[in-house]
Structure formats: structure tokens, C-alpha cells
Amino acid sequence: VNSCCTTASARPAVEYADLALYGVTHTQLKDMLRREEERRLCEETQQRMLMEGDASYVPIVEEIQAQVSREFGLDPELGTMLLRCAESFARSDAERAEIIGLSLYRRHNRCVDGDLAVGSPAPVLKQALHLPDEGLTPVHLFDHLRRAAVPQLSHQNGAGSLPLVLFAGSWS
């Protein structure tokens, strides 16, 4: 499974770091982000991902970030770091929002750790989920699973205490 779990809002250790320390201007950094976006979305890159398969995503992205760094006259290691930590160099919240908006992997990144941890009470959802049937039948998650399991688990004392294993994801 491809990793896209670099939390968009994650802040590096130094907040609003001084970009000038690296000899790069904010204009240059934003141009680098635009160029990276262009390279990620271009047909050539998308075709490579298709041809090389699922495992190619991370190496291809790393290659693009290194290439963009070189195009802007930066050492690839430094340039890659600047691209990945770009929002930390913003001089204001407005600029931070602008920088987030420049990269699809920031503006569409919904990856968060969330508040739940092992040992937390498992929240019950307020609204129903749905079956993928014609009527999109609404069902309540835990109740539905326990009811669905009863025929198969009739030898047990109900399904109420069985662990629930929940996978969540999408095709893409």
C-alpha cells in the first residue's frame, strides 16, 4: 500500500523557520512547489506510475523532488527537505495556507492520527452507515455486524462480546 501518511498539517521541529538560512527565497520555494506539482501531474509521470506499478509511487516522487531541486540549483537533499517542510517556512498563517494550497499532497491530505488510541472507549457513530445495496440501506455499525454474525455463530452465546475488526479504505 502506498504511503501517503505524511500528515499535511504536521509541523517540523522548527516552526516558521528562516528560509534565508538556506539561501532560498519564498518566491523560489513556491516556484519549486509549483514545478513539483506540474511534474507529479504530467502525463509522463502518471504513465510511469501505471507502467511501474504500485511500489513505484514513492521512488518516483523522490526522483521528482530531487530533479526539481537540481533545476533550482539546490542540492537534492536540501531541496527535498525544503519541499517536504515548505509550510514551516511560511511567515504568516495566510502564507502557510497559500503554501498548503500549492501541493496536492498537502491540500488533499486527510491523514490524521485522530484522538483515539488503544485503550480509548470506541465511539458509537451518531448516524448510520449504509449497505451497498440498491436502497443504500442504513445500518448501525456494531448492531449490524452482530446481527449479521448471529447465524454463523449460533453455537456461541451471542456475538455481543466478539471483537470487531474494522478495515477502512477505498479502492484508490
Add this chain to the structure above:
Amino acid sequence: MNDMNALVERYHGSALFAFVYILEAHAVDEWPVRCTNADLRQHKSLSDRADAAKRLVAEYPLHPMLHLLLDNEANEFNTTYASWPFRYWVVQDGVVRVKMMPEGDKVTLTALQDWCAANLSS
């Protein structure tokens, strides 16, 4: 998907399994990654989500005891259980027992397999 199905096959007598279909991870109109081989746009409705889920199971059939559900239009499951792009959870007696965390840039079933081996009878 094969690994998930194998886990369900092994433990479906001692646990309940569901796959909740949530927002696309790499919708073509948001964050296209063509190597996923899915040209799906982000869902604008429950019907869109159902269509995407049906395409998934047509391509990768789920074990009959892995119950497919759709997150609701408010994306409440994902909001509550912070799962995008992929995560698994184990809940028992109303308490979270397992929360998957990425291992570097990979997602594996290892934590779940270990938990099942230690806590469930196959």
C-alpha cells in the same frame, strides 16, 4: 485484499469483520496516482460511494464474512475513526484494542495478525 481475506477466513469464527468504504485516497480529481489503477473521482454522494465500492469488490472480491459498509455522507466513520487513506481497528467490549499505524512508508497487517494470533482461536 488477499491478506485481509485470509485473515477473515482464519478467524471469522471468533471475531466480526467489516470493511468500511471511505473517501477515495487518490481520486483523479484530487490526488491522482495512476498506479492504483482506479480512475475514480471523489464521491459527491452516497451513490458515488456505492458505485466505487461495487467496482472494488468486482475487482477484488471480499470474503463473505467481511461485511462491506459505506461511510455515510457526513464521512462520520472516517472523522471519528481517523482512517483515511487506510486503517484497521479492533474494538472489543467497547474499547479500542488495536489501531493500525503506518510502518515507515508502508501499511501492513502485521499488528492485526499478531493480535489475532494472541487473542483469537482460529
